[in-house]
Amino acid sequence: MSINTERDIQANLQIGPTDRGMVRLFIEADGVEIPMDFEPDEAEEIAEEIRAAAQAALAVKG
Numbered sequence: 001m002s003i004n005t006e007r008d009i010q011a012n013l014q015i016g017p018t019d020r021g022m023v024r025l026f027i028e029a030d031g032v033e034i035p036m037d038f039e040p041d042e043a044e045e046i047a048e049e050i051r052a053a054a055q056a057a058l059a060v061k062g
Contacts, residue, residue: 011029018024023043027034038046 009029011027014024014026014028016024016026018037021040022037023040025036025038027036
């Protein structure tokens with residue numbers, strides 16, 4: 001499996017702060033729940049990676 005492998009899976013993604021000062025990505029799919037907590041600085045790095053990927057995807061669409 002790679003980033004370019006398509007899957008026919010539906011998932012829900014929620015993003016928000018926790019009461020402990022973390023940023024949580026919460027993924028739910030097919031009855032599986034995956035909470036992923038990050039320090040705020042790690043979340044900023046992830047956000048930058050998402051922005052960069054979006055820019056690269058826009059360049060591919062051209």
